[in-house]
Amino acid sequence: MTIAEVGKKYDITPDTLRYYERIGLISDVPRTKNGIRDYDEKSCKRIEFIKCMRNAGVEIDILSKYISLIETGKSTVEERKKLLEDQREKLLAKQKTINETLDRLNYKIKIYEDIASGKRKDFTED
Amino acid sequence: MTIAEVGKKYDITPDTLRYYERIGLISDVPRTKNGIRDYDEKSCKRIEFIKCMRNAGVEIDILSKYISLIETGKSTVEERKKLLEDQREKLLAKQKTINETLDRLNYKIKIYEDIASGKRKDFTED
DNA sequence: TATTGACTTGGAGTTTACTTAAAGTGATAT
DNA sequence: ATATCACTTTAAGTAAACTCCAAGTCAATA
Numbered sequence: 236m237t238i239a240e241v242g243k244k245y246d247i248t249p250d251t252l253r254y255y256e257r258i259g260l261i262s263d264v265p266r267t268k269n270g271i272r273d274y275d276e277k278s279c280k281r282i283e284f285i286k287c288m289r290n291a292g293v294e295i296d297i298l299s300k301y302i303s304l305i306e307t308g309k310s311t312v313e314e315r316k317k318l319l320e321d322q323r324e325k326l327l328a329k330q331k332t333i334n335e336t337l338d339r340l341n342y343k344i345k346i347y348e349d350i351a352s353g354k355r356k357d358f359t360e361d
Numbered sequence: 362m363t364i365a366e367v368g369k370k371y372d373i374t375p376d377t378l379r380y381y382e383r384i385g386l387i388s389d390v391p392r393t394k395n396g397i398r399d400y401d402e403k404s405c406k407r408i409e410f411i412k413c414m415r416n417a418g419v420e421i422d423i424l425s426k427y428i429s430l431i432e433t434g435k436s437t438v439e440e441r442k443k444l445l446e447d448q449r450e451k452l453l454a455k456q457k458t459i460n461e462t463l464d465r466l467n468y469k470i471k472i473y474e475d476i477a478s479g480k481r482k483d484f485t486e487d
Numbered sequence: 488t489a490t491t492g493a494c495t496t497g498g499a500g501t502t503t504a505c506t507t508a509a510a511g512t513g514a515t516a517t
Numbered sequence: 518a519t520a521t522c523a524c525t526t527t528a529a530g531t532a533a534a535c536t537c538c539a540a541g542t543c544a545a546t547a
Binding site for chain 4: 251254294
Protein backbone atom coordinates (compact mmCIF):
# COMPACT_ATOMS: atom_id res chain seq x y z
CA MET A 236 0.00 0.00 0.00
CA THR A 237 1.23 3.46 -0.86
CA ILE A 238 1.36 6.28 1.65
CA ALA A 239 -1.64 7.93 -0.01
CA GLU A 240 -3.71 4.76 0.30
CA VAL A 241 -2.80 4.22 3.92
CA GLY A 242 -3.50 7.88 4.59
CA LYS A 243 -6.95 7.58 3.10
CA LYS A 244 -7.66 4.32 4.89
CA TYR A 245 -6.86 5.71 8.34
CA ASP A 246 -7.62 9.37 7.69
CA ILE A 247 -4.09 10.53 8.35
CA THR A 248 -2.21 12.78 5.94
CA PRO A 249 0.92 11.41 4.25
CA ASP A 250 2.85 14.24 5.92
CA THR A 251 1.74 13.01 9.32
CA LEU A 252 2.62 9.42 8.44
CA ARG A 253 6.12 10.51 7.41
CA TYR A 254 6.37 12.56 10.56
CA TYR A 255 5.43 9.56 12.71
CA GLU A 256 8.03 7.50 10.95
CA ARG A 257 10.68 10.19 11.34
CA ILE A 258 10.20 10.35 15.11
CA GLY A 259 10.27 6.59 15.41
CA LEU A 260 6.59 5.85 16.04
CA ILE A 261 6.40 3.67 12.96
CA SER A 262 9.48 1.73 11.97
CA ASP A 263 10.50 -0.81 9.38
CA VAL A 264 8.12 0.41 6.71
CA PRO A 265 8.96 -1.63 3.58
CA ARG A 266 10.07 0.22 0.44
CA THR A 267 9.95 -0.54 -3.27
CA LYS A 268 13.23 -0.68 -5.22
CA ASN A 269 12.75 3.04 -5.93
CA GLY A 270 12.57 3.92 -2.28
CA ILE A 271 8.82 4.42 -2.19
CA ARG A 272 6.98 3.31 0.94
CA ASP A 273 4.97 0.14 0.50
CA TYR A 274 3.15 -0.42 3.78
CA ASP A 275 2.52 -3.99 4.87
CA GLU A 276 0.05 -5.52 7.35
CA LYS A 277 2.34 -4.99 10.33
CA SER A 278 2.84 -1.29 9.57
CA CYS A 279 -0.89 -0.82 9.05
CA LYS A 280 -1.71 -2.38 12.40
CA ARG A 281 0.80 -0.16 14.08
CA ILE A 282 -0.68 2.89 12.39
CA GLU A 283 -4.18 1.88 13.39
CA PHE A 284 -3.09 1.49 17.00
CA ILE A 285 -1.37 4.86 17.05
CA LYS A 286 -4.34 6.52 15.44
CA CYS A 287 -6.67 5.07 18.07
CA MET A 288 -4.46 6.23 20.94
CA ARG A 289 -3.86 9.68 19.44
CA ASN A 290 -7.59 10.16 18.90
CA ALA A 291 -8.11 9.64 22.60
CA GLY A 292 -5.36 12.16 23.33
CA VAL A 293 -2.53 9.83 24.35
CA GLU A 294 0.65 11.83 23.85
CA ILE A 295 3.24 11.06 21.23
CA ASP A 296 6.00 10.89 23.85
CA ILE A 297 4.11 8.13 25.64
CA LEU A 298 3.51 6.23 22.42
CA SER A 299 7.19 6.57 21.49
CA LYS A 300 8.13 5.11 24.84
CA TYR A 301 5.71 2.23 24.37
CA ILE A 302 6.97 1.46 20.89
CA SER A 303 10.56 1.49 22.07
CA LEU A 304 9.63 -0.96 24.83
CA ILE A 305 8.08 -3.28 22.27
CA GLU A 306 11.21 -3.07 20.18
CA THR A 307 13.42 -3.85 23.15
CA GLY A 308 11.70 -7.22 23.49
CA LYS A 309 10.04 -9.56 25.94
CA SER A 310 11.90 -8.25 28.97
CA THR A 311 9.80 -5.08 28.90
CA VAL A 312 6.40 -6.73 29.19
CA GLU A 313 5.89 -5.64 32.78
CA GLU A 314 6.88 -2.07 31.99
CA ARG A 315 4.59 -1.98 28.97
CA LYS A 316 1.70 -3.15 31.11
CA LYS A 317 2.42 -0.41 33.65
CA LEU A 318 2.53 2.20 30.88
CA LEU A 319 -0.82 1.12 29.48
CA GLU A 320 -2.34 1.10 32.96
CA ASP A 321 -1.16 4.65 33.50
CA GLN A 322 -2.77 5.72 30.26
CA ARG A 323 -5.96 3.96 31.25
CA GLU A 324 -6.00 5.97 34.48
CA LYS A 325 -5.54 9.18 32.53
CA LEU A 326 -8.38 8.33 30.17
CA LEU A 327 -10.67 7.44 33.06
CA ALA A 328 -9.92 10.80 34.64
CA LYS A 329 -10.57 12.54 31.35
CA GLN A 330 -13.85 10.71 31.02
CA LYS A 331 -14.89 11.96 34.44
CA THR A 332 -13.99 15.54 33.56
CA ILE A 333 -15.95 15.36 30.34
CA ASN A 334 -18.97 13.99 32.14
CA GLU A 335 -18.91 16.87 34.59
CA THR A 336 -18.66 19.35 31.76
CA LEU A 337 -21.49 17.65 29.90
CA ASP A 338 -23.71 17.99 32.97
CA ARG A 339 -22.93 21.65 33.06
CA LEU A 340 -23.59 22.13 29.36
CA ASN A 341 -26.91 20.32 29.66
CA TYR A 342 -27.89 22.58 32.52
CA LYS A 343 -27.05 25.73 30.59
CA ILE A 344 -28.70 24.54 27.40
CA LYS A 345 -31.85 23.84 29.37
CA ILE A 346 -31.85 27.38 30.68
CA TYR A 347 -31.57 28.70 27.14
CA GLU A 348 -34.43 26.44 26.08
CA ASP A 349 -36.58 27.78 28.91
CA ILE A 350 -35.83 31.29 27.79
CA ALA A 351 -36.71 30.45 24.20
CA SER A 352 -40.03 28.90 25.24
CA GLY A 353 -40.86 31.84 27.48
CA LYS A 354 -40.78 29.70 30.62
CA ARG A 355 -38.03 31.85 32.00
CA LYS A 356 -37.51 35.58 31.65
CA ASP A 357 -34.73 36.36 34.12
CA PHE A 358 -31.30 34.89 33.90
CA THR A 359 -27.82 35.80 34.88
CA GLU A 360 -24.70 34.44 33.27
CA ASP A 361 -22.94 32.25 34.09
CA MET B 362 -9.50 38.59 45.91
CA THR B 363 -6.00 39.00 44.50
CA ILE B 364 -4.82 37.23 41.40
CA ALA B 365 -2.71 34.88 43.53
CA GLU B 366 -5.70 33.91 45.66
CA VAL B 367 -7.92 33.28 42.67
CA GLY B 368 -5.12 31.33 41.06
CA LYS B 369 -4.80 29.12 44.08
CA LYS B 370 -8.56 28.69 44.40
CA TYR B 371 -9.03 27.48 40.83
CA ASP B 372 -5.57 26.04 40.23
CA ILE B 373 -4.70 28.44 37.44
CA THR B 374 -1.47 30.43 37.43
CA PRO B 375 -1.68 34.23 37.66
CA ASP B 376 0.03 34.36 34.28
CA THR B 377 -2.74 32.33 32.73
CA LEU B 378 -5.39 34.49 34.39
CA ARG B 379 -3.78 37.63 32.93
CA TYR B 380 -3.55 35.90 29.59
CA TYR B 381 -7.26 35.02 29.65
CA GLU B 382 -8.07 38.62 30.48
CA ARG B 383 -5.82 39.94 27.72
CA ILE B 384 -7.55 37.88 25.06
CA GLY B 385 -10.96 38.89 26.33
CA LEU B 386 -12.07 35.69 28.03
CA ILE B 387 -12.44 37.46 31.34
CA SER B 388 -13.48 41.09 31.28
CA ASP B 389 -14.34 43.83 33.76
CA VAL B 390 -12.08 42.57 36.50
CA PRO B 391 -12.24 45.21 39.25
CA ARG B 392 -9.02 46.96 40.29
CA THR B 393 -7.82 48.66 43.46
CA LYS B 394 -6.80 52.34 43.29
CA ASN B 395 -3.27 51.14 42.57
CA GLY B 396 -4.36 49.17 39.54
CA ILE B 397 -4.14 45.77 41.20
CA ARG B 398 -6.76 43.21 40.25
CA ASP B 399 -9.39 42.61 42.91
CA TYR B 400 -11.59 39.80 41.59
CA ASP B 401 -15.27 39.85 42.53
CA GLU B 402 -17.91 37.11 42.55
CA LYS B 403 -18.82 37.66 38.92
CA SER B 404 -15.22 37.32 37.73
CA CYS B 405 -14.74 34.22 39.85
CA LYS B 406 -17.79 32.54 38.38
CA ARG B 407 -16.59 33.31 34.89
CA ILE B 408 -13.18 31.87 35.72
CA GLU B 409 -14.72 28.75 37.17
CA PHE B 410 -16.80 28.26 34.04
CA ILE B 411 -13.82 28.73 31.76
CA LYS B 412 -11.73 26.37 33.83
CA CYS B 413 -14.41 23.69 33.61
CA MET B 414 -14.73 24.03 29.84
CA ARG B 415 -10.98 24.16 29.27
CA ASN B 416 -10.48 21.04 31.39
CA ALA B 417 -12.79 19.19 29.05
CA GLY B 418 -10.85 20.49 26.07
CA VAL B 419 -13.21 23.20 24.81
CA GLU B 420 -11.07 25.54 22.73
CA ILE B 421 -10.30 29.09 23.71
CA ASP B 422 -11.62 30.40 20.40
CA ILE B 423 -15.00 28.85 21.14
CA LEU B 424 -15.06 30.25 24.65
CA SER B 425 -14.11 33.68 23.32
CA LYS B 426 -17.00 33.52 20.90
CA TYR B 427 -19.37 32.48 23.66
CA ILE B 428 -18.24 35.26 25.97
CA SER B 429 -18.61 37.84 23.21
CA LEU B 430 -22.17 36.60 22.59
CA ILE B 431 -22.96 37.02 26.27
CA GLU B 432 -21.59 40.53 26.16
CA THR B 433 -23.63 41.41 23.10
CA GLY B 434 -26.79 40.80 25.09
CA LYS B 435 -30.13 39.01 25.03
CA SER B 436 -30.40 38.95 21.26
CA THR B 437 -27.75 36.24 21.11
CA VAL B 438 -29.50 33.70 23.31
CA GLU B 439 -30.36 31.43 20.40
CA GLU B 440 -26.83 31.57 19.03
CA ARG B 441 -25.38 30.82 22.46
CA LYS B 442 -27.60 27.79 22.81
CA LYS B 443 -26.45 26.56 19.41
CA LEU B 444 -22.82 27.05 20.37
CA LEU B 445 -23.22 25.07 23.58
CA GLU B 446 -25.07 22.31 21.74
CA ASP B 447 -22.20 22.06 19.27
CA GLN B 448 -19.74 21.73 22.11
CA ARG B 449 -21.93 19.08 23.72
CA GLU B 450 -21.81 17.12 20.48
CA LYS B 451 -18.04 17.38 20.40
CA LEU B 452 -17.75 16.17 23.98
CA LEU B 453 -20.10 13.25 23.33
CA ALA B 454 -17.95 12.25 20.36
CA LYS B 455 -14.83 12.56 22.47
CA GLN B 456 -16.42 10.41 25.15
CA LYS B 457 -17.15 7.74 22.57
CA THR B 458 -13.57 7.81 21.29
CA ILE B 459 -12.22 7.50 24.79
CA ASN B 460 -14.47 4.56 25.53
CA GLU B 461 -13.25 2.76 22.44
CA THR B 462 -9.66 3.40 23.41
CA LEU B 463 -10.33 2.22 26.96
CA ASP B 464 -11.71 -1.05 25.61
CA ARG B 465 -8.58 -1.50 23.61
CA LEU B 466 -6.31 -0.69 26.53
CA ASN B 467 -8.18 -3.15 28.73
CA TYR B 468 -7.75 -5.83 26.11
CA LYS B 469 -4.03 -5.25 25.82
CA ILE B 470 -3.51 -5.02 29.55
CA LYS B 471 -5.29 -8.33 29.94
CA ILE B 472 -2.91 -9.92 27.47
CA TYR B 473 0.06 -8.64 29.44
CA GLU B 474 -1.49 -10.00 32.64
CA ASP B 475 -1.90 -13.39 31.00
CA ILE B 476 1.72 -13.33 29.98
CA ALA B 477 2.79 -12.39 33.50
CA SER B 478 0.74 -15.22 35.02
CA GLY B 479 2.07 -17.72 32.51
CA LYS B 480 -1.37 -18.28 30.98
CA ARG B 481 -0.08 -17.11 27.67
CA LYS B 482 3.31 -17.61 26.10
CA ASP B 483 2.85 -16.46 22.53
CA PHE B 484 1.89 -12.95 21.58
CA THR B 485 2.39 -10.62 18.70
CA GLU B 486 2.23 -6.87 18.93
CA ASP B 487 0.04 -4.98 18.33
C1' DT C 488 10.47 13.17 -25.92
C1' DA C 489 8.27 16.10 -22.84
C1' DT C 490 5.23 16.70 -19.24
C1' DT C 491 2.36 15.17 -15.58
C1' DG C 492 1.74 13.35 -11.10
C1' DA C 493 2.89 10.80 -6.99
C1' DC C 494 6.37 10.00 -4.53
C1' DT C 495 11.08 11.26 -1.95
C1' DT C 496 14.04 14.23 1.54
C1' DG C 497 15.43 17.93 4.80
C1' DG C 498 14.11 21.72 6.91
C1' DA C 499 11.26 25.59 7.94
C1' DG C 500 6.68 27.34 9.31
C1' DT C 501 2.09 27.12 11.86
C1' DT C 502 -1.31 26.68 15.56
C1' DT C 503 -2.87 26.43 20.22
C1' DA C 504 -2.25 27.59 24.66
C1' DC C 505 0.25 29.05 27.54
C1' DT C 506 4.86 30.67 29.96
C1' DT C 507 8.71 33.48 30.90
C1' DA C 508 11.41 37.66 30.88
C1' DA C 509 12.36 42.49 31.58
C1' DA C 510 11.38 46.62 33.58
C1' DG C 511 8.65 49.14 36.69
C1' DT C 512 5.22 50.52 40.84
C1' DG C 513 3.72 50.65 45.40
C1' DA C 514 2.83 48.91 50.19
C1' DT C 515 4.93 46.71 54.02
C1' DA C 516 8.79 44.80 56.96
C1' DT C 517 13.79 45.70 59.01
C1' DA D 518 15.36 54.62 54.57
C1' DT D 519 15.99 50.61 52.16
C1' DA D 520 14.87 46.31 50.88
C1' DT D 521 11.49 42.87 49.94
C1' DC D 522 7.47 41.25 47.88
C1' DA D 523 3.43 40.94 45.15
C1' DC D 524 1.75 43.07 41.88
C1' DT D 525 1.78 45.62 37.07
C1' DT D 526 2.77 45.85 31.66
C1' DT D 527 4.51 44.55 26.99
C1' DA D 528 6.70 41.45 24.42
C1' DA D 529 9.18 37.49 23.43
C1' DG D 530 9.78 32.46 24.10
C1' DT D 531 8.21 27.53 24.48
C1' DA D 532 6.05 22.86 23.77
C1' DA D 533 3.32 19.67 21.26
C1' DA D 534 1.88 18.09 17.06
C1' DC D 535 1.66 18.66 13.05
C1' DT D 536 1.90 21.04 8.21
C1' DC D 537 4.02 23.06 4.40
C1' DC D 538 7.79 24.11 1.14
C1' DA D 539 11.60 23.46 -2.09
C1' DA D 540 14.12 20.62 -4.77
C1' DG D 541 14.58 16.32 -6.69
C1' DT D 542 13.40 11.28 -8.60
C1' DC D 543 10.90 8.14 -11.28
C1' DA D 544 7.11 5.86 -14.00
C1' DA D 545 3.48 6.66 -17.10
C1' DT D 546 1.03 9.08 -20.49
C1' DA D 547 0.30 12.72 -24.60
